[in-house]
Amino acid sequence: WHEEVDLLVIGSGFAGQSVAVNANREGLGKVLVLEKMQVIGGNSAINGGWFAVPKNPVQLAQGINDDSPAELVKDQMIAARGMGNEQMLTKIANEALNAYNMCLDAGVKFKKDFNIQVGGHNKARAVRVEHGTGGDIVTKLYEAGVREGVDYRLQYKVEDFIMNGNEIEGVVVRRGYRFPDESTGELINIRANKGVVLATGGFTRNMELRAAVDPSLDPSLDCTNHLGATGEATLTAMAHGALPVHMNMIQTGHWGSPDEGGFGWSNALLSIGWHKGIAVNPTTGTRIMDERADRLTCSTAIMACRHKDGSPAYPLVFFNKNDHLGDARVTRAVRDEMAWEMDSLEQMADKFNVPLAQLKATVKQWNDYVAKSEDPDFNRKMDTAVKLKAPFVVSRVWPKVHYCMGGLKTDIDGRVVNARTMKPIKSLYAAGEVIGGVHGHARLSSCACLEGLAMGFILPKSIKADA
Numbered sequence: 001w002h003e004e005v006d007l008l009v010i011g012s013g014f015a016g017q018s019v020a021v022n023a024n025r026e027g028l029g030k031v032l033v034l035e036k037m038q039v040i041g042g043n044s045a046i047n048g049g050w051f052a053v054p055k056n057p058v059q060l061a062q063g064i065n066d067d068s069p070a071e072l073v074k075d076q077m078i079a080a081r082g083m084g085n086e087q088m089l090t091k092i093a094n095e096a097l098n099a100y101n102m103c104l105d106a107g108v109k110f111k112k113d114f115n116i117q118v119g120g121h122n123k124a125r126a127v128r129v130e131h132g133t134g135g136d137i138v139t140k141l142y143e144a145g146v147r148e149g150v151d152y153r154l155q156y157k158v159e160d161f162i163m164n165g166n167e168i169e170g171v172v173v174r175r176g177y178r179f180p181d182e183s184t185g186e187l188i189n190i191r192a193n194k195g196v197v198l199a200t201g202g203f204t205r206n207m208e209l210r211a212a213v214d215p216s217l218d219p220s221l222d223c224t225n226h227l228g229a230t231g232e233a234t235l236t237a238m239a240h241g242a243l244p245v246h247m248n249m250i251q252t253g254h255w256g257s258p259d260e261g262g263f264g265w266s267n268a269l270l271s272i273g274w275h276k277g278i279a280v281n282p283t284t285g286t287r288i289m290d291e292r293a294d295r296l297t298c299s300t301a302i303m304a305c306r307h308k309d310g311s312p313a314y315p316l317v318f319f320n321k322n323d324h325l326g327d328a329r330v331t332r333a334v335r336d337e338m339a340w341e342m343d344s345l346e347q348m349a350d351k352f353n354v355p356l357a358q359l360k361a362t363v364k365q366w367n368d369y370v371a372k373s374e375d376p377d378f379n380r381k382m383d384t385a386v387k388l389k390a391p392f393v394v395s396r397v398w399p400k401v402h403y404c405m406g407g408l409k410t411d412i413d414g415r416v417v418n419a420r421t422m423k424p425i426k427s428l429y430a431a432g433e434v435i436g437g438v439h440g441h442a443r444l445s446s447c448a449c450l451e452g453l454a455m456g457f458i459l460p461k462s463i464k465a466d467a
């Protein structure tokens, strides 16, 4: 062994950071976080910073008193379409306020008075960090961890596990690794006396694995994830007996814009669009979906929009320009040409090749629906809907590969399960996106942040109990 610690946490996203900080606070001994990239944070640092917190103070100040962890789980189980893990979702949801308070204590700032209802949720319960990026949370937890004595190493890539039968004793690490060059760095062995926590995220950037488990995901689809989301730790765990579940359940983020790369501004812009605007198929001029539905519903409706030759017909999402003058989300999206200001439906039809008469009819009908506050076509909740009137802000959408619902099977306390025995692999734990089978067919928006951070309040207890 080159080094010996009590707890090894692999990965420095929401899950790794929260587990490390809380394990240290719980007195689990020397905690070492290994991150293979040159920066901390993984996907967590580049996501939108949305965080579902039932009973958060802004929600209560808004007069919403009937939310609870159980209400959140109800929504998650609907989105999961029969495939979710209700017990585990409940355990996670019950830690939401603790996770939120941990962020506040660490100095994370949230957007003032901001708490909204995001896709698939039946209540406004999503807060968002000040700068609209999970980086706000990752950096503050990192600072807290450093202050409190957690050790962090960058460019330490876990290559293999060192097992003693059904127990993990440590890991083989490539120290000085320079992503993506697999020959860089030197191999060392690190021992973990109390456990190894995999907080290594998903595998959306591993094109071979993605194609193997879900060939329906067009390889040309863009991806919102960081380049290191390659899932080798999941595969390594499988090689040592871990049970994978739901591997083909890979979520596409329906807010993706074909007019920018990666995660982009569109996520922020479309948080206006889904509430204040409508989504229209450019080939027909008609609406395509409940714009406030969950990701699976929306992505499916969007990807059904095709030209005759099968190529994508990017749906248009548009809302009133004058209602959002000076909004930074609009300004920067227009500046970067992933949204356009259109003076009239005629101009929009002309630019995007939409049948004008039908587009006009769609808007007229929508405005009638708003007046009656009901949407007979898609049963959309109408509390945030407004009548549409030119000029408009228009953007195009096409889903991007976003999140792996599948991964390693754990018990509800985060112990990784052995495929042969269905019992835990001793001392091997998992947290965050690397876990499979929690969200079933569709993870709801703002629930990855919750899951990763909440595991910090669950795993240290499991590790303590096993020690």
Ligand code: ADP
Residues within 6 Å of the ligand: 010, 011, 012, 013, 014, 015, 016, 034, 035, 036, 037, 040, 041, 042, 043, 044, 045, 156, 157, 158, 159, 199, 200, 201, 202, 228, 229, 231, 232, 233, 431, 432, 433, 434, 448, 452
């Ligand atoms: P989560 O939201 O579940 O915390 P993230 O994607 O935010 O997931 O973070 C996972 C982190 O784990 C990323 O920063 C990624 O680079 C890191 N990681 C993945 N595989 C390895 C590995 N084999 N060794 C070290 N770090 C890894």
